[in-house]
Amino acid sequence: MINDQIEVERRLSILVGLEWSGISRAADMLTLGFGPKREEKNFYGVPRQVSAWALHVQCPWALSEEGNIIATEKSLACSDEEANAFVMRLQQMLARRQPIVVERLSASPDCGLVVSLSQALRLVIATDATSDDESWRFFERQRDARHLVIEGGTIARESR
Template sequence: MVDHRGQPREVTEYALHVQCPWRVLQGDQYVVGSSDMFRPRPGWTGEGDFDWDVQGANRFDVRVARLNELLADGRVAVTSVDVTAWADLTISLSYGFRIEVLRLTSSVRTELWRFFRLHRDEPHVVVFTPPD
């Protein structure tokens, strides 16, 4: 595929867009979570301004490195998917990894996550917080 700048880009066939808290675990060990993006990387001294949007500056970039290596080599595969009645999503992966998408604890109707095929004019699976 070609991106918006006209550059070639490799993309997956399916995508999961998450708008609520999530985390990645390996067994019972925490790997990375959604709020790690907004925390400084380990070893940051507090000097200068922390800019979470600079590659390598945040805790997420450091914590996700191992998972990125496995993903880049195509060695991680989905082994199962579970969705609870409360819209929590668990995606189990090889190597004991799992992604947990955690429903917001809000009473306001909000999109939580969606699963879809990229670049297709097809219906999406869209999950919202339950209505009142």
Template sequence: MNERNYIGQRLSALVGLDLSGVSYAADMLTLQFGPIREAPSRRGTIRHIGLWALHVQCHWRFEKDGRVLASYANFAISEDSIRETTQRMSEWIISSGPTRVESVAVDERADMALSLSRGFRLIVVPDCVEGDEDWRFFAPGTNGPHLVIEGGKIEPSSLS
């Protein structure tokens, strides 16, 4: 199996969808794609989820026209910096008009780039530390399979 093609094929579900939510959990960037809907959490609260979610726990950077606007380094500073960074990203991406996924590129190391409308781009670069989850792609609110990249490779349970 060609991992690069498999990852690209799975992520191709994002093409044509809007990046509709930006948030965080601890130092993990969480992104929602497609229409936002309400769904109950395990604790009984209401959460807002998209058709697809991308959770990033490795190096990433968010660019506009080749200029870095935000990165994982902003998440390494403090809780306030994380909150401010996700708020700014949300303003750039969501409040300023729709931002659609135009294309997905993946290389042999599971580096991933989402080219977005309006000149935006998200680049995700796995840390490649064995046993550490780099990023995860899934349909929230469903029992569907998760695509998990761990240590720069597809985590084997993602293939079942």
């Protein structure tokens, strides 16, 4: 039997040393990009820049700087206009501070995640073991890449 905590850390270890290179949202889902960017066409054929690795978060999370929380999932639980403005501020912060690099990461037994970044930034993701909804997913941005999906505080069956 696979230990979920160890497996999450093993699969996300690819991020250590990579740059945090993107941030966006889809409704109330936080989307983060890591690693070098490349051009990809969306389903309309329009080119866009995407990061090599993606982390999509749909559960409680907090981004802090030197221990002070600067954003949480509640930052996206507002009107589209307010959420877009919030993401734009984070994108500007990211651009001003380049490079922000993943220094280390650790998982909890319930597949929560702590991503320690350079410049005293830290992302904490807290899963909900009582819910069968997807908490977060991690994947390489290429066609047919295998996704690591966390549901109910464990690695989803299709991710094993």
